[in-house]
Amino acid sequence: MFKVNDNYLKLKGSYLFSAIAKKVAAYQAENPDRSIIRLGIGDVTQPLAPAIIEALHKAVDEMADAATFHGYAPDLGYEFLRSAIAKNDYADRGCDIAADEIFVSDGAKCDSGNIQEIFSTDCKIAVCDPVYPVYVDTNVMAGRTGVFDEKTEMWSDVIYMPCTAENNFAPELPGQTPDLIYLCFPNNPTGSTITKDQLQVWVDYANKAGAVIIYDAAYEAYISEDNVPHTIFECEGARTCAIELKSFSKNAGFTGTRLGYTVIPKDLKCGDVMLHSLWARRHGTKYNGAPYIVQKAGEAVYSDAGKQQLKGQVAYYMNNAKTIMTGLKEAGYTVSGGVNAPYIWLKTPEKMNSWEFFDYLLKEANVVGTPGSGFGPSGEGYFRLTAFGSYENTVAALERIKAL
Numbered sequence: 005m006f007k008v009n010d011n012y013l014k015l016k017g018s019y020l021f022s023a024i025a026k027k028v029a030a031y032q033a034e035n036p037d038r039s040i041i042r043l044g045i046g047d048v049t050q051p052l053a054p055a056i057i058e059a060l061h062k063a064v065d066e067m068a069d070a071a072t073f074h075g076y077a078p079d080l081g082y083e084f085l086r087s088a089i090a091k092n093d094y095a096d097r098g099c100d101i102a103a104d105e106i107f108v109s110d111g112a113k114c115d116s117g118n119i120q121e122i123f124s125t126d127c128k129i130a131v132c133d134p135v136y137p138v139y140v141d142t143n144v145m146a147g148r149t150g151v152f153d154e155k156t157e158m159w160s161d162v163i164y165m166p167c168t169a170e171n172n173f174a175p176e177l178p179g180q181t182p183d184l185i186y187l188c189f190p191n192n193p194t195g196s197t198i199t200k201d202q203l204q205v206w207v208d209y210a211n212k213a214g215a216v217i218i219y220d221a222a223y224e225a226y227i228s229e230d231n232v233p234h235t236i237f238e239c240e241g242a243r244t245c246a247i248e249l250k251s252f253s254k255n256a257g258f259t260g261t262r263l264g265y266t267v268i269p270k271d272l273k274c275g276d277v278m279l280h281s282l283w284a285r286r287h288g289t290k291y292n293g294a295p296y297i298v299q300k301a302g303e304a305v306y307s308d309a310g311k312q313q314l315k316g317q318v319a320y321y322m323n324n325a326k327t328i329m330t331g332l333k334e335a336g337y338t339v340s341g342g343v344n345a346p347y348i349w350l351k352t353p354e355k356m357n358s359w360e361f362f363d364y365l366l367k368e369a370n371v372v373g374t375p376g377s378g379f380g381p382s383g384e385g386y387f388r389l390t391a392f393g394s395y396e397n398t399v400a401a402l403e404r405i406k407a408l
């Protein structure tokens with residue numbers, strides 16, 4: 005008789021956003037006349053920029069002609085895209101990352117979930133609390149997390165780094181030494197960031213401890229302040245301790261188009277073994293490359309027109325963030341985030357926990373957000389709103405919240 009991977013049975017409930025979707029659908033079914041504004045899931049709403057659409061059309065035409073048709077893409081990504089990334093995201097920022105240290109993929113969710121495969125199951129992970137759920141759940145699936153304590157809502161073999169108002173939502177170095185450290189800045193869900201000096205402390209710590217930092221920079225495009233690093237490779241010594249994950253979802257609206265990349269420097273080694281070689285082997289075996297058409301669209305992100313248009317798109321969402329921040333403050337809420345990130349993290353009113361506030365906002369204002377406790381125990385008493393809605397919906401949502 006076959007057996008299942010019982011690590012999957014340890015997973016808690018359904019994925020957070022499925023649980024939210026179910027609640028919203030039930031409410032809408034009971035109240036079909038209500039217009040619900042969704043500021044919950046971090047999905048973009050603006051169409052792809054014209055430069056990207058143009059590149060897509062051109063690439064589609066190429067696929068219609070035998071002379072320019074493309075079959076399987078190279079598993080590590082087309083050279084034209086890897087070079088554009090190396091130049092624009094690294095060389096232009098003074099960072100030493102070569103095109104062949106970049107692995108193109110179909111997004112940061114898969115990469116952030118799959119990267120743990122190249123490490124031993126004995127490795128101890130450290131995560132921020134609250135955290136993007138994928139990092140923990142994929143380690144649960146791999147059997148790396150021990151047992152779940154229903155009371156504390158924590159796994160026995162995971163090192164949690166609380167990010168609270170007291171530490172300005174920035175993790176402190178853990179008391180126990182981890183092997184893998186997941187960091188995400190600008191942060192989902194808190195919208196917080198750390199300075200380059202603060203990140204340097206993590207890089208120095210990881211190099212000393214022999215740990216790897218898995219640095220998720222999916223929201224890098226939203227950084228507005230000068231002292232916030234755009235990549236971990238701005239820090240000295242990061243080439244020997246860091247892997248960086250990037251996504252085209254939030255800077256260029258590719259949530260439905262799918263494109264991302266992972267950087268693994270060749271200097272990152274366990275003894276003589278380069279993590280780069282292991283990931284190349286994994287990618288080559290399990291992944292057949294992002295579509296040519298999509299990689300061409302990705303290249304257009306780095307064209308002059310693309311850059312200009314996407315700057316406007318990011319500004320559009322950040323204007324929403326400002327609208328949410330200002331509106332919530334006027335309504336008396338304590339808020340953070342929203343300056344270098346499209347997420348606003350608000351303290352729920354007294355006597356209401358995260359899910360109670362979710363229900364209250366859904367029923368009384370017909371606005372959907374995300375309960376902070378869904379991201380980890382330290383998220384309890386908080387709530388996340390996203391700036392990815394349309395401007396009109398954002399304004400309307402805030403009017404409703406202010407009127408409560």
Ligand SMILES: Cc1ncc(COP(=O)(O)O)c(C=O)c1O
Pocket residue numbers: 046110111112113114116136188192220222250251252253258259263264
């Ligand atoms: C921190 C973080 N990493 C990765 C992702 C997923 O990115 P992608 O759309 O490239 O899979 C998200 C999406 O919300 C995210 O918040």
